[in-house]
Amino acid sequence: TTTGTPHHVVILGAGVIGLTFAYLLTNGIGSENYKVTIVARDMPEDLDSQAFASPWAGANWSPMQYDERLHKWEKQTFDRLWDMAPTGLTLRSPSKVYFEQEDIENELWWKDLVRNIRPLELDPSLPSNIKKAVEFDTVSLNPGIYLPWLKSELLLRGVEFVKRRLVSLNEVHTYAKDAVAIVNATALGARSLIGVQDTKVFPIRGQTIVAIAPKAKEFVTIIPKTKGTDATYLIPRPSPSGMVLIGGTFQPNNWDTSVDKATADGIFQRAKALVPSLGDPETRIISHNVGLRPAREGGPRVETEYIELALSGELVPRGPDADTGAGSKKTLVVHAYGFGPAGYQQSWGAAAEAVGLLKAALSA
Ligand code: FAD
DSSP states (O other): OOOSSOEEEEEEOOSHHHHHHHHHHTSSTTGGGEEEEEEESSOTTOTTOTTSSGGGOOOBOOOOOOOHHHHHHHHHHHHHHHHTGGGTSEEEEEEEEEESSSOOGGGOTTTTTSEEEEEOOOOTTSOTTOOEEEEEEEEEEOHHHHHHHHHHHHHHTTOEEEEOOOSBGGGHHHHOTTEEEEEEOOGGGGGTSBTTOOTTEEEEEEEEEEEEOTTOOSEEEEEOSSSSSOOEEEEEOSSSTTEEEEEOOOEETOOOOSOOHHHHHHHHHHHHHHOGGGGSTTOEEEEEEEEEEEEETTSOEEEEEEEEEESSSTTSOOOTTOOOSOSEEEEEEEEEEOOGGGHHHHHHHHHHHHHHHHHHHHHO
16 A cells, blocks of 8 residues: 555665565555665675675576475576576576486475476486486576666666665664665675674685686586585576586685685586586686675575664764664664575575565554
8 A cells, every 4th residue: 555655665785685675676566655775885786896796696596405485485586587588688598417326306306496307318428426417497697787687677766776885784774764674685794784793694605717618508517415515517698698607616604705726727627527518719718706605504584673773872873864863763674685505596586575574564
C-alpha cells in the first residue's frame, strides 16, 4: 500500500548483493513506496578494487555445496540468469564437470538445477585422477559488464549512489535521518563495521587468470575429492569475445591480495591439462588477479535485526544533514552478507528473500 511518503531505505554495499537487492526493491508495482540510497566504499565501476569481491568472480553457476536454503536461492537465480541470455548479459555455456571418484550419485544434488545433464565418456588423454564426468549447460556472466549494467538500471529508477566508507552503522542517520531501514550488504566489511562486528565473517582467497582463449568455449572444472581446497576451473564469459576466467585458489582466512607467480603458473598448467587449446599461440593472458570471497561460518546471514543507533555522540561523525539532538533511534537492519564463493549464483534468490523480510518488517 502507498503510504504517501516513500520509505527511505539505505543500502550499505554496492557489490552484486546490494545492487540486486536495490533492483528488486525498485522494480514494478509498489516500488514507488521506496526511496533508495546506496552507500558504499567501492562502486560497481571500481573494477580494480580488491576491497570488494564482486569484480573478481568468474562468474557462473557451478556446484558448490548442498544446503536447502542455498539450493532454493540458486534455483531461482539460475533460472533468472538463464532467461537473461538473449540480452547478452549472460551466456548459456556447455559444461563438463570431472570427478576424482567413481561413485558420484550423491554428488549430483544439482542435477535438476542445471539444464541437459548427461553422462560424459572420459577422453583417455585426461589426467589420471579423473574417474567420472558429466556434461550439462550452465550460465555465466562478466562482472565487469554485469555490475555497471545493474547500476545503470538503478540510476534510471532514481536510486542515489553515495561513495563513502562507514566505520559505524550510526553514521547512516547523520546524513539520512529519514532512513527507516538499513540493508547491510557489506560482505567482509561486516566483520569490522561498528554495530555489526560479525567475527564469523572470513575471507577465502581466490587467485585467478583472465585470458582470451578463443577455442575454450565450455565451462570445465574438477570437483576435488576433498572439498574446500584449491580447484581447477575455466569459465567462458559472454563478452568480450573469447574471454575466459581460469582458477584458482580457495584459501580460507588468507587476506593476501597480491598475486603469487608460482601459483599463477600452477593454475595455468592444471587448466591446460584439462583444456589443451589453452596452449595454442592465440591464447592471450589479460591479467592475473586476486579476490577475497566474503564467507561466513555457518553460511550467509539473511535476517532482520533492530539496532539502537546513536544519533549523536563523540564517536558519531556529523554529516551536513545531521540530527543535532541527542538520543538514539531503534532502526531496522536487514542483513544480507556472507555469500562466500557463491554470491552471484545466489544473488536473485537471496535478494528476493531479503526484500521480502524488509517489506514484512515495514508493514508489521
Ligand atoms: P562485495 O562484492 O564484497 O561488496 C561489498 C560492498 O560493501 C562493497 O561495495 C564494499 O565497498 C561495501 N562495503 C564494505 N564495507 C563497507 C564500509 N565499512 N562502508 C561502506 N561500504 C562498505 N560467485 C559466484 O556466484 N560464481 C562464481 O563463479 C564466483 N567466482 C568467484 C571467483 C573468485 C576468485 C572470487 C574472489 C569470488 C567468486 N565468487 C563467485 C564469489 C562472489 O564474488 C561473491 O560471493 C560476491 O561478489 C559477494 O557479493 P557481495 O555484494 O556480498 O560483496
